[in-house]
Each structure stands twice: as C-alpha cells, then as structure tokens.
Amino acid sequence: MLYILVALVCLFGSLQAEDTCEEITVPMCKNIGYTLTKFPNSFGHEKQDDAGHEIHQFSPLVQKGCSPYLQQFLCELYIPKCDPSEPNSPITLPSRQLCEKAKQGCDSTASDLGTSWPEGLKCDKFDNDPTTYDDEDDERPSSTFQLSIKYSANAITFESCCHVYYYSQKVFFLPSDENVMVKTADVKSSNEPKVTWKRESESKRKGDYSTLLMVTGYTKSSNKQDYQPLIYTNWMVANIANGQVSSGITVKEYEGPQPTPNTDNKVYFLLYHHSKPLVISTLGKYSNPENSRYQLDLDAILKDNKMDLTASKYMLMEVDEYSRFKSIQDSNRPESEVCKGVIGYPKLCGKTPPKNVPLTINRK
Numbered sequence: 001m002l003y004i005l006v007a008l009v010c011l012f013g014s015l016q017a018e019d020t021c022e023e024i025t026v027p028m029c030k031n032i033g034y035t036l037t038k039f040p041n042s043f044g045h046e047k048q049d050d051a052g053h054e055i056h057q058f059s060p061l062v063q064k065g066c067s068p069y070l071q072q073f074l075c076e077l078y079i080p081k082c083d084p085s086e087p088n089s090p091i092t093l094p095s096r097q098l099c100e101k102a103k104q105g106c107d108s109t110a111s112d113l114g115t116s117w118p119e120g121l122k123c124d125k126f127d128n129d130p131t132t133y134d135d136e137d138d139e140r141p142s143s144t145f146q147l148s149i150k151y152s153a154n155a156i157t158f159e160s161c162c163h164v165y166y167y168s169q170k171v172f173f174l175p176s177d178e179n180v181m182v183k184t185a186d187v188k189s190s191n192e193p194k195v196t197w198k199r200e201s202e203s204k205r206k207g208d209y210s211t212l213l214m215v216t217g218y219t220k221s222s223n224k225q226d227y228q229p230l231i232y233t234n235w236m237v238a239n240i241a242n243g244q245v246s247s248g249i250t251v252k253e254y255e256g257p258q259p260t261p262n263t264d265n266k267v268y269f270l271l272y273h274h275s276k277p278l279v280i281s282t283l284g285k286y287s288n289p290e291n292s293r294y295q296l297d298l299d300a301i302l303k304d305n306k307m308d309l310t311a312s313k314y315m316l317m318e319v320d321e322y323s324r325f326k327s328i329q330d331s332n333r334p335e336s337e338v339c340k341g342v343i344g345y346p347k348l349c350g351k352t353p354p355k356n357v358p359l360t361i362n363r364k
Contacts, residue, residue, distance in 0.1 A: 020038070020087055021036040021037065021038050021082035021083075021084050021087050022036065022037060022038065022039075022048065022082070023035060023036065023037075024036065024037050024048075024079055025048055025049075025052070026048060026051065026052035026055060026056075026075075026078075026079055027052075027303060028052075028055060028056065028059065028062065028071060028074070028075065029052075029055070029071075029074075029075035029078075029079040030306070031306060031308055032071065032072055032075050032308075033072075034081045034082075036081070036082040036083075036084060037079045037080055037081065037082050038080060038082035038087060038091070039051070041077075041078060041079070041080050041091065042077065042080070042091060042093060043078070045078070048079065051078045051079060052078075052079075054078065055074050055075070055078040055079070058070070058074055059299075061106055061109060061110060062074070062309070063298070063299065063302075064109050064217060064266075064268065065268050065270045065309060065312030065314070066105045066106040066108075066109035066110075066312070066314070067101065067102050067103070067104055067105045067106050067312070068145075068309055068310065068311055068312050069098060069101040069102040069104075070102040070106055071309065072094075072098065072102070073094050073098050073099055073101075073102035074102070076092075076093070076094040076098070077093065077094055077121075080092065080093070093126055093127070094126060095126060095127065096123050096124070096126040096127060098126075099121070099123035099126050100123045103117055103121075103123060109266075112217075112266070145197040145198065145271060145310045145311035146197060146198055146311060147195060147196075147197050147269055147271060147311045147312070147313045148173060148195070148196045148197065148198070149173065149174040149193050149194070149195050149269060149313060150171070150172070150173050150174075150193055150194040150195075150196075151170075151171070151172055151173075151174070151186060151187055151189070151191070151193045152170075152171045152189075152191055152193075152194075153167070153169065153170045153171075153172075153185065153186045153187075153189050153191070154169060154189060154191070155167060155168050155169040156185060158185075158322065158325045159325065160321040160322065160324050160325040160328075160339075161321065161324060161335070161338070161339035161342045161344075161345045162339075162344070162345055162346065162348065162349035163321070163344075165321055165322070167183075167185050167322075170186060172186070174313065174315055180315075180316065181316050181317070181318050182315045182316065182317060183320060183322065184256075184257070184258070184259060184317060184318075184319075184320050184322040184323040184326070185320075185322035187256050187257060187267075187315070187317075188256035188257070188258070188322060188323075188326060189256060190254070190256075192235065192254035193254075194245075195212060195245055195269065196243070196245075197243060197271060197311055208241075208274075208275055208276075209238075209239050209240060209241060209273065209274050209275070209276070209277050209278075210240040210241075210243070210248075210271055210272065210273055210274075210310075211236070211237065211238045211239065211240065211248070211271075211272045211274065211278065211307065212235070212236070212237045212240060212245060212248070212269070212270070212271055212272075213233065213235070213236050213268075213269070213270040213271075213272070213298070214233075214234040214235035214236070214254070214267065214268070214269050214270075215231050215232060215233050215234060215267070215268050215270065215298070216231070216232045216234055216257045216258075216265060216266070216267050216268075216317075217231055217265075217266045217267075217268065231298060233252050233296050233298070234252070234254065234255045234256070234257055234267065235252055235253070235254045235255065236250070236251040236252040236296075237249065237250050237251065238251050238277075238278045238280065238283075239277040239278055239280075249280055251280065251283060257317055258323060258326060258327070258330075259317040259318055259319045259320075259323045260319070261319055265316070265317040265318070266314050266315070266316060266317070267314060267315050267316075267317055268312060268313070268314045269312065269313045269314070270309060270311075270312050271309070271310050271311040271312065272302065272307040272308060272309055272310065273307070273308050273310045274305050274306060274307045274308070275306070276305070276306075278301075278305055283296070283301070286298075286300050286301050324338050324339060324342070
C-alpha cells in the first residue's frame with residue numbers, strides 16, 4: 001500500500017534557513033538541476049534525511065510517470081535549492097504553475113494507488129510567480145520533451161465469444177486526452193509504434209542517451225487494503241542517440257499490452273535520459289526469476305544508471321472482444337471462463353448474429 005503521510009506544517013512563507021548549504025543526498029533529487037540544499041524546509045524538517053524519508057513515499061507516483069513535472073516539484077518543495085552566495089536568503093518554494101503541471105495527470109493515478117493528492121499540496125498555496133519555474137539556470141530535464149506515438153494497425157478478422165469481428169485498417173496517434181480508452185486490437189499488433197519526441201522548450205538536454213520504456217501497470221486488487229502494484233515491461237529500447245529510436249538497442253521486443261480482468265490497466269510510455277550508455281550485458285541481473293511476467297527491476301535500473309525521466313504518456317486499456325480472443329488463444333483458458341458475463345453468451349451462440357457474418361468495426 002502506498003502511504004503518503006504528509007506531515008504538513010503550514011509554513012508556506014519565508015522561512016529563514018541555516019547559514020550553510022549542504023550537498024543533496026536524497027536519491028530522487030539528484031540530477032535535477034541543482035546540487036545544494038538547506039534546512040529547515042517549508043515543512044519544518046530539520047534534517048535532509050527526514051525530508052528524504054517523506055518524499056520517498058511519493059516514489060510510486062514518480063515511477064508511474066503520471067506527470068514529467070512531479071519529481072521536480074517535489075524536490076523543489078522538500079529539498080529546497082540553496083545558493084552558496086546567499087545561504088541566509090529565504091527558502092524559494094516552487095511556483096503555482098509547476099504545481100499545477102505536476103498535479104495534472106497524477107490525481108487519477110494517485111486514486112488508482114489508493115490515495116489522493118494531499119490537501120496540503122494544493123496549488124493555490126503557492127505563489128503564481130514564474131521566477132522559480134522559469135529560471136534559465138535551473139535545468140529541468142523532466143519537462144523538456146513531449147512524446148508523439150503513432151500506431152499502424154492492420155485489418156483483422158477474429159472470433160470472440162461466439163461473434164466474428166472485422167476490424168478495418170487504421171493509422172492513428174495516441175490522443176492527447178490520456179483518459180480515452182484504446183481498443184486492444186489497435187495496439188496489440190506486432191507492429192511496434194513509431195515514437196518521436198520534441199522539445200517543449202530550448203532548455204539544455206540533460207543526457208547524451210535516451211532509453212524508451214513501455215510498461216503496463218496492473219492493480220491486482222480494487223480493495224485498497226489488498227492493493228498490490230505490478231509492472232510488466234512491454235518494450236524497451238536503450239541507448240538511443242539523436243532522438244532516433246532506430247539507433248537504439250532493443251532490450252525487449254515490442255509486445256502489445258494485454259488487459260486482464262478485475263484490474264486497472266494503464267500502459268505507460270516513459271522516456272529517460274542518461275549521460276552514459278547502459279551496459280546491456282549487465283541488465284540480466286535486474287530480472288526477476290521468481291515471476292517472469294514482471295520481468296525487470298526498473299527501480300534499480302533507473303537508480304544505478306542515474307536515469308532522469310524526461311517525458312511520459314499513458315493510455316487506458318479495457319478488457320474487450322479482442323483481449324478475450326487473445327486470452328483464449330494464448331493462454332488456453334476455456335471460452336466459458338473468459339466469456340462469462342459477456343452479453344448474449346452463451347445463450348445466443350450460433351444464433352444472433354450468425355457466426356459466419358462478421359461484425360464490422362470501422363476504426364475511427
């Protein structure tokens with residue numbers, strides 16, 4: 001269970017800091033554009049370890065990639081920047097704009113994780129002052145790029161729960177509205193999507209290499225007390241140079257997502273930058289031998305290789321006619337089990353519509 005226990009001491013004012021700066025030691029807040037911090041922070045934490053313990057509880061949200069701005073916002077809030085030339089200056093809090101960008105997309109993800117955006121982090125508590133957010137000296141690798149994901153799906157005909165379906169050919173981009181449900185057949189194709197990215201600003205690029213990940217997050221139980229997050233790696237291309245995915249090394253071949261019953265299914269595209277190339281031969285040590293389906297220890301990979309999240313995008317999946325078809329085909333589960341609860345099954349099997357008359361679905 002995710003415990004976001006925010007000990008909110010409402011001190012969102014000009015707190016006077018110690019007269020010295022200290023090196024940032026919190027792993028989440030290294031490589032964020034500044035290296036020195038000072039305490040106490042706006043929550044009244046006297047020590048960096050105390051702030052680090054609290055910010056660590058946001059790790060599941062950061063790892064989900066619900067907002068590429070979240071990590072920067074949390075670090076500026078919990079691990080404030082310190083200017084060694086003016087160590088006695090008041091603490092600078094993140095701006096309202098940065099808070100809103102961090103919160104956008106993470107509200108629903110927090111709910112999926114059995115929690116909510118903390119009341120004490122409401123964005124109206126922060127000044128609408130762009131000086132901190134737009135500081136030219138403050139490099140923000142996590143907010144530099146915007147992903148574009150294009151799928152080319154072939155026409156297919158398949159039978160699912162006593163009905164025959166025909167899907168027409170389709171070329172489409174993932175919608176900007178990430179809460180729109182995507183049909184399984186549109187992305188389950190063996191054709192990997194074309195992923196490109198562009199800069200949202202002219203800020204300096206953080207790393208010389210990029211690694212692209214596609215992962216599915218499964219919520220094993222809707223009961224918050226039994227909640228267990230599971231991550232499956234669908235696709236991984238490492239050491240991408242010059243923004244061309246084709247230049248990278250494919251660590252995991254593309255595998256379209258397969259929604260599963262009684263779960264929340266979100267599929268994430270995550271783009272990371274890193275200054276040194278990943279040593280591909282060492283990635284085997286991050287595999288999980290106890291559960292081959294949930295393959296890689298992504299947390300360890302990101303930490304050990306100092307990889308910074310620079311862009312993210314997700315799509316919502318649901319169990320539909322094609323996912324049921326694939327479930328029967330790939331797992332050999334009995335049709336009666338997979339199709340249980342489907343309207344018209346098994347009562348109308350072979351009657352309406354006739355199995356030899358396909359239901360045409362024109363992809364929009």
